[in-house]
Amino acid sequence: MIAIIDYGVGNLRSVEKAFHAIGSDAILTKDIDVILSAAAVVLPGVGAFEDGMDNLRDNGLIDVVKTLIKRGTPFFGICLGMQMLLEIGDESNEAIATKLDEKDIPGLGILKGRVKRFPETDGLKVPQMGWNTVSYKEGSRLFKSIPQDQFFYFVHSYYCDLSNVADVSGVTDYGVLYHSALERGNLFATQFHPEKSGELGLKMLRNFVAITEGTLF
Numbered sequence: 381m382i383a384i385i386d387y388g389v390g391n392l393r394s395v396e397k398a399f400h401a402i403g404s405d406a407i408l409t410k411d412i413d414v415i416l417s418a419a420a421v422v423l424p425g426v427g428a429f430e431d432g433m434d435n436l437r438d439n440g441l442i443d444v445v446k447t448l449i450k451r452g453t454p455f456f457g458i459c460l461g462m463q464m465l466l467e468i469g470d471e472s473n474e475a476i477a478t479k480l481d482e483k484d485i486p487g488l489g490i491l492k493g494r495v496k497r498f499p500e501t502d503g504l505k506v507p508q509m510g511w512n513t514v515s516y517k518e519g520s521r522l523f524k525s526i527p528q529d530q531f532f533y534f535v536h537s538y539y540c541d542l543s544n545v546a547d548v549s550g551v552t553d554y555g556v557l558y559h560s561a562l563e564r565g566n567l568f569a570t571q572f573h574p575e576k577s578g579e580l581g582l583k584m585l586r587n588f589v590a591i592t593e594g595t596l597f
Contacts, residue, residue: 382403382406382592383418385445387425387435391573395424395458397479398575402582404589412444420592421448422576425460426535427529429469429495430485432460442488449490449567454592458568463540464488465569469495471538490567490587492543493559501555507537508554509529514561514572516550522561522568524549532572540571 386408388446399422406422407414411464413444415421423445427433436442449455457465469485481584487495511531517525539558542548550570560571568588574581590596 381418381421382422382589383415384424384585385415385441386410387432387439387441389425389427389435389460390433391426391575393423395422395575398582398585399589402586402589403466404585410441411438412440414512415444415556416448416452417440420454420456420507420588421457422456422458423461423464424458424463424577426434427460429460429463429471429487429538432464432489433469436464436488440496445488446490453565454566454588456588457567458575459536459571462571465490465497465539465567466493466495466542467491468493469538470494470497471495473527491547491564492563494523494541495538496541497538501532504555507535510537512552512572514550514552516561517548520549520561521591522563522570522584522587526580526583526587531577532570532574533535533576533578536571536574540549 388445394410464487466487469487512534513529542559547562547564548559549563553559562569574584
């Protein structure tokens, strides 16, 4: 069973429906015992970095996430769920209101790096909303059997800047070349939304399920 963490943010049901569409036994839950006993765990999310961290904390889930990753449970962060894996995020409610460049909101600290706001660039709207390409690293398990430089669906104003490039499995260009996918051991994450990315997104979710089952080679 795959547990999708319910921590009170948007877009969770669409992730659950996408897993059901590929025949996966996935449930949306905030029950800590269920999450800790799951074969794999997904942390999706849309919204502000600060709100996401507050919601995880309010639901007693910060240590749960850290425990899952430390003990090797396959874990997939999507969009905000990817961003919160990093040490620091700039996206506070104050930063959104004033367009400040930095506002040091602590993340989960699983990975070294910072979540930064896209620069205001002529011709590029912030947030990035729509389809963009991802170039991925050879040998990526998450992108297995997916052609290079395919389009996936993005909705975000902030992007991940990982300190350790060895953790980066995919990059995307939107005014800056940024890290849009990561893989490290049992840990996987994408800035884009596989559940909104058509057949290629569903293929990626199938790859994740196969990783959890030990059938992806």
